[in-house]
Amino acid sequence: MIKSTVEEKIKSSSLAIMVISALGALLSAAVGAADLMGLGKLEDDFSKKMMIKTAVSNFIGAVILAVAAVIFYRIFISGRPFTHGNIMAVRVIAVLFLLNSAVPSLVVGAALGFAKTSIIGAGALFNAVLFFFFAEIMRYGNLLQTESDETL
Amino acid sequence: MDKKQLTRKIKRISHISLIAMVVYVVLNIIGFFPEKRSYMLNFKEHSLPGNITGAISLAAVFFCAIAGFVTAFMLLNDLSKKRTPFTLRICNLLRNLGVYFIIIEIAKAVFIFIVCREIRIELFWFAGLVLYAFSLVFRHGKRLQKQSDETL
Numbered sequence: 001m002i003k004s005t006v007e008e009k010i011k012s013s014s015l016a017i018m019v020i021s022a023l024g025a026l027l028s029a030a031v032g033a034a035d036l037m038g039l040g041k042l043e044d045d046f047s048k049k050m051m052i053k054t055a056v057s058n059f060i061g062a063v064i065l066a067v068a069a070v071i072f073y074r075i076f077i078s079g080r081p082f083t084h085g086n087i088m089a090v091r092v093i094a095v096l097f098l099l100n101s102a103v104p105s106l107v108v109g110a111a112l113g114f115a116k117t118s119i120i121g122a123g124a125l126f127n128a129v130l131f132f133f134f135a136e137i138m139r140y141g142n143l144l145q146t147e148s149d150e151t152l
Numbered sequence: 153m154d155k156k157q158l159t160r161k162i163k164r165i166s167h168i169s170l171i172a173m174v175v176y177v178v179l180n181i182i183g184f185f186p187e188k189r190s191y192m193l194n195f196k197e198h199s200l201p202g203n204i205t206g207a208i209s210l211a212a213v214f215f216c217a218i219a220g221f222v223t224a225f226m227l228l229n230d231l232s233k234k235r236t237p238f239t240l241r242i243c244n245l246l247r248n249l250g251v252y253f254i255i256i257e258i259a260k261a262v263f264i265f266i267v268c269r270e271i272r273i274e275l276f277w278f279a280g281l282v283l284y285a286f287s288l289v290f291r292h293g294k295r296l297q298k299q300s301d302e303t304l
Binding site for chain 1: 154155158159161162165166169172176236237238274276278279281282284285286288289291292293295296297299300303
């Protein structure tokens, strides 16, 4: 694939993912808020705590999607994926996934006891590692980009 | 950090991820994650002779999970052995992995809806979408790598 085609594809896919991420962030935040508003209707303590867990998870998800929207917006504008700002943002997403894998369960676990709930979400933990890994590969890409810019 | 150090770091992380992935698969096989087992038990209780959608979604999750693990294994193996992360094979493996992630999330959501009558969507679909976008970013990296090699 030639350079302009790749850049064009990167830009168009970034725009699509930016829109999806932004919509997802809004939806996730709305669902989180709805979870919190629905707390009053629940009677037993266990259901309430589980609802809080879901709400916390949804809010963290909303922040992750918002950060992703910012990354893809930047790529869409500049057409350059390997920048320091994007590397930092990918690391922030990794940290948020890490929080998402433990914090919601800790919220419930602190109130109900850890034996009743799983502490680490395996999926979110996997995503965290994945994004940390991508941050390192992006750093390598950043070095190549700098080298390319200096050569030209 | 220079290019060599970063490449070494990427290779090391790939090795660790590869081991973690194998451990995760083994834990899944021996049924370490009880949540997934309870879904299966629920499905057995609720399954009707005509519940084809559930069976198809379960089959899709199963086959895509296997294909995803094989692809991820090949990807990490390549990353831990190749001189650079930006190669055509790695781009294609990333794209395939992204597609598998999206199919798994959709099929899983359908399956959980049939079994538990609740909509539960995690951020796995988003990771798939990002992987797909990253496959394009890797193509850009491949071009930079080629440029860098030609300069040297």
